[in-house]
Amino acid sequence: MPRISAPTVAEHRAAKHRALLDAARAILAEEPGAAPSLAAVAGRAGLARSSAYEYFRSRQDLLDALxxxxxxxxxxxxxxxxxxxxxxxxxxxxxxxxxxxxxxxxxxxxxxxxxxxxxxxxxxxxxxxxxxxxxxxxxxxxxxxxxxxxxxxxxxxxxxxxxxxxxxxxxxxxxxxxxxxxxxxxxxxxxxx
CATH class of the missing domain: 1.10.357.10 (Tetracycline Repressor, domain 2)
Structure with a gap:
């Protein structure tokens, strides 16, 4: 089982979700011309690319959440x-x-x-x-x-x-x-x- 970095799994997931949204916001603020890839967002958030797909099915899903x-x-x-x-x-x-x-x-x-x-x-x-x-x-x-x-x-x-x-x-x-x-x-x- 993966290690969690919060008191509960729900809090851990919420923190990772927040980190991905914040990373996407930061990338868009720096490079407003193109939608960031899930790999770039995950990397900025300090997560593996595959982890991003646990939270967002696609780049469009990420943009909708943003x-x-x-x-x-x-x-x-x-x-x-x-x-x-x-x-x-x-x-x-x-x-x-x-x-x-x-x-x-x-x-x-x-x-x-x-x-x-x-x-x-x-x-x-x-x-x-x-x-x-x-x-x-x-x-x-x-x-x-x-x-x-x-x-x-x-x-x-x-x-x-x-x-x-x-x-x-x-x-x-x-x-x-x-x-x-x-x-x-x-x-x-x-x-x-």
Whole structure:
């Protein structure tokens, strides 16, 4: 019987599964032009190639699992930051800052790479769910600020996030760009009172 590196077999399998997903993410962030092979992912995770097939039947199976992993993690990180921010204005700024932080960390590059190499219904559905999950707390924060049309304002804020993301991905200074976005939105988002 193979040795396990966790208290239970289930925890061992979960850790190996996580290691393979993290390795695939890292490879995609470094080389976004092509889907990584299971052998490359296993090697990056420190596992034998045959071990990768215990977790994923094919490269497409791995990419589908990565899609199911990347978008919910992005969404959770943003919504957690917003929840911890406190006031509605601070929540909106947390939304912007956390999205840009994720872009600077390479998560957007991974999502773009997945869109290029694994387009399909799974990707479309996951992307749609993530954007819906992120839009609700943003719109709620804008509504709490008394913004007359929170949905339209949320779209305008997302346009700023998109532009700032493009600047970061083009090699701009992430901290400086995040700071400019906050300077731009900060006066508008001051809580009344």
């Amino acid at each position: 899609i199911q992993d990347v978008f919910p993690r992005w969404s959770k990180r943003v919504t957690d930051a917003m929840a911890a921010a406190g006031s509605p204005g601070a929540q909106v700024l947390a939304y912007v800052d956390t999205n840009l932080e994720l872009v600077a960390e390479g998560e957007h590059a991974v999502a773009r790479a997945l869109a290029a190499i694994a387009p399909g219904q799974q990707l479309d559905d996951s992307s749609r769910v993530m954007h819906r999950q992120l839009s609700h707390p943003l719109i709620d924060a804008l509504r709490a600020l008394g913004v007359p049309d929170p949905a339209t304002t949320a779209e305008m804020i997302n346009a700023i996030v998109y532009s700032a993301s493009s600047l970061i991905e083009a090699g701009g200074d992430p901290a400086g760009i995040r700071s400019r976005a906050e300077e731009l939105l900060g006066p508008f988002l001051r809580d009344p009172g």
